[in-house]
Amino acid sequence: METMLFAEQALLPKGWARDVRLGLAGGVIAAVEAGAARQAGDIAVGAVIPGIANLHSHAFQRAMAGLTERRGPTADSFWTWRDLMYRFALDLDPDQMQAVAEMAYVEMLEAGFTRVGEFHYLHHDRDGRPYADPAEMSLRILAAAEGAGIALTHLPVFYAHSDFGGAAPGDGQRRFIHDLDAFLRLTERLCAAMTRPLDRLGIAPHSLRAATEEEVRALVAAHPGCPVHIHVAEQMREVEDSVAHSGLRPVEVLLNRIGIDARWCLIHATHLTDAERRGIAASGAVAGLCPVTEANLGDGLFPARDFLTDGGCFGVGSDSNVEISLREELKILEYGQRLFSRGRNVLAEGSGSTGGALLRGALSGGAQALGAPAPELAAGASADLVVLRDTVGLRAGGDRILDRWIFGADVAVDQVWVGGARVVSGGRHRDRDRIAGAYAKVLAGLVDG
The missing domain is CATH 2.30.40.10 (Urease, subunit C, domain 1)
Incomplete structure (x- = not known):
């Protein structure tokens, strides 16, 4: 009908x-x-x-919104916030995960998002052992998306290490950890489970701290055609640690030693050299920007004006879901550039509308990043x-x-x-x-x- x-x-x-x-x-x-x-x-x-895609979400963090806004005994940063997030993640059971995700997806729909990229790394039971069905927590994400009625690109996260060079994971990361064989079994299980025509499957090596270069290459080779998402260069400490380990910045590793193309989405990519910024744009990869979360965590500002001048493409995501608002993601993206450049209508195209340029960019980049139809x-x-x-x-x-x-x-x-x-x-x-x-x-x- x-x-x-x-x-x-x-x-x-x-x-x-x-x-x-x-x-x-x-x-x-x-x-x-x-x-x-x-x-x-x-x-x-x-x-x-x-409809617009939300290209980066950690749904379970919706339940943390407003709970980390008290100053600790030392200067707060992304890293102190992460310690609190780990402790919170250790408490959630599958029923709670589904309920929290479904609420987040309701709010995304009410904000104007019609598809979500769920960057999902809460895989195992509280003690770190796999569930009887190793996809238990991912299946709860699928059920939450179906219950809310949002289209889903599910991005199970490969997380194996605590730092560059394959360092052993910490106890707070025990619910996230896979080796390559176990992760491939997870994605095979999900391929069979994802039956809604709306849904897509991608992969997400968490970061170059959590996955070695060799593991990233193996994951990409094992999932041809899938979207590939990765956190990169969100914090300067990450950049400095990468240089100390390999002599290269993390985006340099992606560009020069792994190789990226249009199916990649680089989440945050905040701290870039001019050459890295131009390299990402030339590769066709999407810059996955999360302005509300980046502001909340004090990450820094992505060089959006110069990136768009280079011909780069971007999309937006709600990331930690501290506030789920499409208009706020777009507005803060523009306002950050205004504060940095001390100008107005920075991301408008020529003499056109700023809102129009932001929306069109988020439409095309978000769909590309999530492997969704135009x-x-x-x-x-x-x-x-x-x-x-x-x-x-x-x-x-x-x-x-x-x-x-x-x-x-x-x-x-x-x-x-x-x-x-x-x-x-x-x-x-x-x-x-x-x-x-x-x-x-x-x-x-x-x-x-």
């Missing part, structure tokens, strides 16, 4: 169009007609844009779309509504459709009450326990 939407305006592949009828059937967009007349039975909506409102494309509602009735046209959504307060996400199913209406997820109730019980046990 075909569902017909009648949009005041829609962002089509060739630009904005008015009075657009969109036919949804079988999980795809069956027809697009611009300059049309509304028909009886059409669902009238405001401005429609393609995000577009066109016949045959997946029916993943976001409806924006102008709350004050100004009826702004074209990219102006994106500027007002990202940088203002009077445009909001109204509806979200994934695979042709409406999962958000009036800004609220269809199952929010049920999922939030389960999450609240889990959070009470984790925080008070």
